[in-house]
Amino acid sequence: MKADFYEFFCPVKVISGKQALSNLPHEMDQLNVKRALIVTDKGVAGAGLISYVQDAFQGSSCEIGHIFDETPPDSSNMVVNQVAELFRQKNCDCFVAVGGGSCIDTAKGANIVVTEQTDDLMKFRGAERLKKAMKPLLVVPTTAGTGSEVTLVAVISNVQAGVKMAFTSDRLYPNVAILDPKMTMTMPPKITAATGMDALTHAIEAYYCLQKNPISDSLAITAIKLAMGNLVQCVENGKDESARLAMANSSLIAGMAFSNSMVGVVHALAHATGGVCHVPHGVANAILLPFGMENNLAKKAAEIGELAPYLCGREIQGDDRAKAVAAIQAVRDLNKKLNQLGGLPNRLRDAGVTEDKLEAIAKVAVNDGALIYNPEEVTFEEALDILRRAF
Amino acid sequence: MSPESNNNKSAGMRPGGVAAAGPSAAISYPKAKEPMGLNRLFSLSYPVKSGIARVALLALAVGFEYLSRNCDKLKKEISTWEEGRVFALSVLSKGPSVVLRKENGAIRYIGGNLKDSEIVFYFKNIDSALMLFAGLIGAHTASAQHRTIVHGDIGIAMEVLRAMNIAQSYLYPGIVLKKTFKRAPKLSFSEQILKLKLMLALLPGIVAAYKK
Numbered sequence: 040m041k042a043d044f045y046e047f048f049c050p051v052k053v054i055s056g057k058q059a060l061s062n063l064p065h066e067m068d069q070l071n072v073k074r075a076l077i078v079t080d081k082g083v084a085g086a087g088l089i090s091y092v093q094d095a096f097q098g099s100s101c102e103i104g105h106i107f108d109e110t111p112p113d114s115s116n117m118v119v120n121q122v123a124e125l126f127r128q129k130n131c132d133c134f135v136a137v138g139g140g141s142c143i144d145t146a147k148g149a150n151i152v153v154t155e156q157t158d159d160l161m162k163f164r165g166a167e168r169l170k171k172a173m174k175p176l177l178v179v180p181t182t183a184g185t186g187s188e189v190t191l192v193a194v195i196s197n198v199q200a201g202v203k204m205a206f207t208s209d210r211l212y213p214n215v216a217i218l219d220p221k222m223t224m225t226m227p228p229k230i231t232a233a234t235g236m237d238a239l240t241h242a243i244e245a246y247y248c249l250q251k252n253p254i255s256d257s258l259a260i261t262a263i264k265l266a267m268g269n270l271v272q273c274v275e276n277g278k279d280e281s282a283r284l285a286m287a288n289s290s291l292i293a294g295m296a297f298s299n300s301m302v303g304v305v306h307a308l309a310h311a312t313g314g315v316c317h318v319p320h321g322v323a324n325a326i327l328l329p330f331g332m333e334n335n336l337a338k339k340a341a342e343i344g345e346l347a348p349y350l351c352g353r354e355i356q357g358d359d360r361a362k363a364v365a366a367i368q369a370v371r372d373l374n375k376k377l378n379q380l381g382g383l384p385n386r387l388r389d390a391g392v393t394e395d396k397l398e399a400i401a402k403v404a405v406n407d408g409a410l411i412y413n414p415e416e417v418t419f420e421e422a423l424d425i426l427r428r429a430f
Numbered sequence: 431m432s433p434e435s436n437n438n439k440s441a442g443m444r445p446g447g448v449a450a451a452g453p454s455a456a457i458s459y460p461k462a463k464e465p466m467g468l469n470r471l472f473s474l475s476y477p478v479k480s481g482i483a484r485v486a487l488l489a490l491a492v493g494f495e496y497l498s499r500n501c502d503k504l505k506k507e508i509s510t511w512e513e514g515r516v517f518a519l520s521v522l523s524k525g526p527s528v529v530l531r532k533e534n535g536a537i538r539y540i541g542g543n544l545k546d547s548e549i550v551f552y553f554k555n556i557d558s559a560l561m562l563f564a565g566l567i568g569a570h571t572a573s574a575q576h577r578t579i580v581h582g583d584i585g586i587a588m589e590v591l592r593a594m595n596i597a598q599s600y601l602y603p604g605i606v607l608k609k610t611f612k613r614a615p616k617l618s619f620s621e622q623i624l625k626l627k628l629m630l631a632l633l634p635g636i637v638a639a640y641k642k
């Protein structure tokens with residue numbers, strides 16, 4: 040594809056493979072830091088994954104300053120301020136996020152508070168506001184979905200307002216991302232399915248939204264191939280190490296793509312659904328993805344159609360529209376399969392959304408920044424229409 | 431080999447007439463293409479470009495003021511905004527700025543001091559601003575091409591952007607709107623009349639705002 044104008048940036052060192060976690064202290068040493076604040080949550084700690092991290096520190100001159108395992112789902116502005124305070128109290132010099140997007144984004148948010156020496160994260164809402172060099176952040180993802188280990192975004196809930204806030208800056212990229220298959224193997228099937236669909240949504244929206252560029256395109260296609268070849272396998276057999284590693288890579292590569300191409304109406308609606316009804320991010324994306332693709336069919340049939348061979352697993356005959364329709368159907372089929380295998384909800388009503396909340400969700404969604412990058416204009420009425428169809 | 435082709439070789443000429451380096455080569459480089467049409471804007475000097483950007487920003491500010499009192503669509507869009515909301519547009523790093531505030535239900539231009547703005551739309555440089563003002567790209571393309579950045583709450587910025595789109599639909603001719611909007615707005619007959627009235631009010635409005 041030709042691009043009129045684009046920027047691309049990803050300064051993250053990636054280490055991927057079996058026992059990759061053992062490299063963590065060495066990478067800290069390379070960054071000239073010694074004392075880590077581990078940011079994680081109860082689910083990750085309960086699955087025994089923090090003991091792997093502790094083991095990795097044995098025999099090294101680096102140490103764990105403190106383990107914070109109280110990260111709530113979707114993070115929050117209050118927790119971020121609390122983690123920043125701990126970082127200072129415990130004399131840590133780097134963050135190590137061990138978890139899914141909620142833990143990674145909490146560490147990113149706390150890093151803003153520490154680096155900018157502020158008492159309030161909210162002062163830094165918006166884009167490209169961070170000028171100071173941040174504290175090193177090393178990430179060990181335990182879900183395969185958000186790609187936050189290679190993105191410039193931190194999504195943090197404003198609990199009082201019931202909205203998810205986005206902070207974006209080139210400074211928010213972590214320094215190191217470590218993908219170790221043993222860290223995602225404990226994910227239950229439903230979370231595996233939901234987070235995997237988040238990764239697929241990143242790749243698909245990256246491929247047709249307005250900031251797409253030749254580099255993000257190639258990354259998006261690779262991420263889609265890996266997800267279509269391995270997600271079902273991970274849900275069916277969580278102990279399949281090679282499928283787990285492939286999904287971790289799909290998620291990371293999709294993250295690189297969308298961090299440089301942004302996402303569209305699916306994410307705008309998913310953020311709002313998460314903010315208003317606390318539906319997990321991946322679940323909301325999975326349900327809304329086919330509807331969001333349909334929303335852009337008139338303008339982006341060619342781009343969506345180009346994805347058909349990767350999503351359908353075979354060449355599709357016909358014009359752009361026919362190919363795009365087949366691509367959308369393939370996403371629906373995948374959702375159905377993940378519902379049967381892993382209990383992934385296929386409708387908003389099955390994910391805890393009640394009909395009386397749809398207007399509130401649409402109202403929040405039209406104020407989500409992702410809508411700027413959606414090819415099609417989306418009004419409140421159109422957002423509501425998509426939600427009603429997905430209900 | 432003919433003497434002619436031999437000559438070419440010794441002069442370091444490649445097909446197409448582009449000279450390659452060589453000790454005795456008479457190097458002739460192709461001239462950079464003269465900018466055409468609106469692209470001429472970008473070869474003007476910085477002070478001239480900055481002056482044009484200032485007038486364009488003032489036109490937007492005056493349009494906003496006028497329409498917030500006379501256009502039902504804009505009135506409805508800003509009806510949910512809190513009184514005193516301050517937002518601004520500014521060109522980095524030392525370019526012109528306009529600051530607007532919601533007062534008594536309408537929008538008022540309050541000068542160029544960004545100090546109290548909760549939302550600022552920054553153009554990264556003067557050429558990016560001119561691309562938008564000249565109608566070469568729309569607001570969403572400017573964002574997608576990283577030509578603009580927003581400081582402040584994105585949710586509030588989206589509300590301001592929607593209002594700004596309404597204002598722009600009265601400031602640009604239909605042909606530009608078709609190119610720069612995701613979905614070009616269609617103005618009714620009464621809205622076309624309003625557009626005409628705004629055009630008449632624009633020049634005196636800009637002159638008055640310029641003096642502020």
Ligand SMILES: NC(=O)c1ccc[n+]([C@@H]2O[C@H](COP(=O)([O-])OP(=O)(O)OC[C@H]3O[C@@H](n4cnc5c(N)ncnc54)[C@H](O)[C@@H]3O)[C@@H](O)[C@H]2O)c1
Pocket residue numbers: 080081082083086088111112113114138139140141142144181182184185186187190191192193194203222223224225226227230234237320321
């Ligand atoms: N910054 C970005 O680029 C970006 C991108 C997409 C999403 N997000 C944000 O990330 C958040 C969602 O992150 P997520 O989908 O990774 O989920 P999550 O981090 O909220 O985790 C979901 C649940 O899975 C559990 N879990 C995680 N890994 C596990 C493992 N290996 N074994 C057992 N349990 C495990 C956690 O304890 C938690 O209960 C949302 O807030 C979303 O908005 C951020």
Ligand SMILES: [Zn+2]
Pocket residue numbers: 185237240241306320324
């Ligand atoms: Zn996502």
